[in-house]
Amino acid sequence: MQVGIIGAGPAGMMAALTLIETNHEITLIDEQSMGGGQIYRHAAQMASQDARIFGSDYAAGGDLVRRFNTVADNERLTHIKGATVWSVTEDREIAWSVGEISYSRLFDAVILATGALERAMPIVGWTNPGVMTVGAAQILMKTARHVPAESVLIGSGPLLYLVATQMLEMGTPPKALLETQTISDYLYAFPHLRLNSTVIAYLLKGAGMLRKLSSAGIRRHTAVSDVSITSEAGQHRVAFSCGGKMHKITAGHVLVHAGVHPNIQFSQSLGLAHCWNEANHCLDPDIDAMGRSSKSGIYIAGDGAGILGADAAQLSGQLAAMAVLTDQGESVEASILAATLSKHRRFRSIRAFLDRLYKPKKWYSVPDDETIICRCEEVTASTVRNAVRLGCLGPNQLKAFSRCGMGNCQGRYCGMTVVNLIADTRGLSPAEIGYYRIRSPIKPITLEQIANHDTIN
Ligand SMILES: Cc1cc2nc3c(=O)[nH]c(=O)nc-3n(C[C@H](O)[C@H](O)[C@H](O)COP(=O)(O)OP(=O)(O)OC[C@H]3O[C@@H](n4cnc5c(N)ncnc54)[C@H](O)[C@@H]3O)c2cc1C
Structure with missing residues (x-):
């Protein structure tokens, strides 16, 4: 076979x-x-x-x-x-x-x-040079041993803490973490915790990372919302709301992450x-x-x-x-199969807790009108809303209205934002909207590659 x-x-x-x-x-x-x-x-x-x-x-x-x-x-x-x-x-x-x-x-x-x-986190300024995802920064760290200096990390989820501690270990600590989860997210998440050895090990690992960040004096702001980034001459100014007030912080790089x-x-x-x-x-x-x-x-x-x-x-x-x-x-072997299935099931216990704690927030899942949501074709949220008002029913028609999802990434990064925006504008749930019809080539190829095609038997 x-x-x-x-x-x-x-x-x-x-x-x-x-x-x-x-x-x-x-x-x-x-x-x-x-x-x-x-x-x-x-x-x-x-x-x-x-x-x-x-x-x-x-x-x-x-x-x-x-x-x-x-x-x-x-x-x-x-x-x-x-x-x-x-x-x-x-x-x-x-x-x-x-x-x-x-x-x-x-x-x-x-x-x-x-x-x-990584889930897209479309906020004003997320496409500026020097703004990237936390995962992209980690690729840079693992492959080139390069850490983006003076970074402000925005978003939520385990990868945010993991990369922040890795930056710390590499001698270039982040400047601050702007975290989107709120106290009520913790309260709603705790009932989902089903303790077993896998879950306890996971929680201890998370607590260890938070302890390291706190001992290094790295500032963590939680319940952050309405973030926007303005960039000039390689420096960024991040504005955000926290505790009922607007704040500003400058950064050498901005790293965003809204889970995967x-x-x-x-x-x-x-x-x-x-x-x-x-x-x-x-x-x-x-x-x-x-x-x-x-x-x-x-x-x-x-x-x-x-x-x-x-x-x-x-x-x-x-x-x-x-x-x-x-x-x-x-x-x-029946015993190996049963043991593997049982071990695999144990990982579901921690996921329910994490999913609730780091649930995506509406303020970036359904962004403001001026925010770019499709980076490849530079389509803004207002274009999507206007298309829906003109009768566009779903992600596939939106392609004809705006070219959204037809660029190099073929909808990989804008797909879920488009679903959320159309659902919100039409007053439906995302599950009712459906998804882009994805067709090959799902990644860009050249005419030369097609012309030089070889079928292997
Ligand atoms: C950016 C990022 C960073 C992460 N960092 C961490 C971390 O530090 N620690 C951690 O615990 N978890 C991390 N995670 C989560 C972690 O990646 C997963 O839990 C784990 O790697 C899943 O393993 P996998 O084999 O399913 O997929 P992956 O490890 O993601 O492997 C998928 C592979 O498929 C290949 N691939 C995808 N599409 C194509 C294609 N069209 N053609 C050819 N190859 C293709 C990719 O090159 C990749 O090598 C990260 C996730 C992301 C997105």
Whole structure:
């Protein structure tokens, strides 16, 4: 059997490592030049001080990537690096491009392990040079050992604290954290806490990060809202409301983060079933406990199936691989399957708490008129509202009205904001609005790449 896996993060690597034990041929394709995905980016190349900076989880990821590298590129596992997948079809043909050439190949089973995307936080000034996402700053830190100086971090969620402590460890602490969660978010979140050892370990890790930030004297403002950024000559002025007053702070860089949601570009382009996740305010692919999607032979693993974090992503990679095997009539050790399912379920307990605590806020999910919401085509929120008043019913018609979602990112970053804005203007829920119809190529390709197409048998 030929299995195609897209994404070499913890989910994709674990799926490949599980399948390599069998006699099947596996092809794992990823855009990056090495395995690791978002969290374990460059982890195999880690220098000794990196474990202190990026934490023990990152160090453990280095072991996983090295284990993957030792089996990759033998005759049964091909790791195609630096390759952008731009199409996956219902009959399980994957198309990708590397350099000037594009390739396609048919597979018996396809595992989508394309991870998460940072939720867009469209506020006035978020597209200014020097303003980026917290995740983008972390990529800079992991790959180039460069920390944006004098940074103000805005938003909420675990990644905000993680990157702030990593900046601190690298000797360039952030200037301040402007956090959007309020006291009532804590009060509503606590009833969702179901304590088990996984949850306790997670909470202790979070408390440890907050302690480090506080001992270093880093200012944290909570219940922040109505943030706007003005930039001039490489300096930023961030205005925000907190405690009933407006405040201003200057910054060398501004890093925004409003949590993450599944990357659903492929699952949408394949027309797979999705369900509205009210807790994380996003669309999740509708899958069974082992990652089977609504179309036979297509499986989804990791954060692309629903946000549960890196450890859960590894387990879901294993589960998707086991689903592929059982669907081909092969036997899987029942006790291993039951234990993996049970461990994976434990990660759901912390998610319910985090989703409620860091629920996206309306003031940026449904931004003011002048805010740019589609960075590629520079479309503002007022253009979307006006289109709806002229009769535009949903995200697909909006493309014709405004080109919103038709730029380089193909709607990856503006998708959820567009859904929220149309829902709010029409007085409906986001679940009733639907999503962009995503078509391949889901990432830009050149005519040269199409002309140089090679079909692999
Ligand atoms: C920016 C960012 C930073 C994060 N940092 C941390 C962190 O420091 N600590 C932490 O605990 N969690 C972090 N997370 C969450 C963490 O990424 C996930 O929990 C975990 O990595 C999920 O693993 P995964 O295998 O599902 O996906 P990922 O690790 O995201 O791997 C997905 C892989 O798919 C590849 N891919 C996607 N689309 C394509 C395509 N079209 N063609 C080819 N390849 C493709 C990507 O290159 C990537 O390597 C971060 C998330 C984001 C978005």
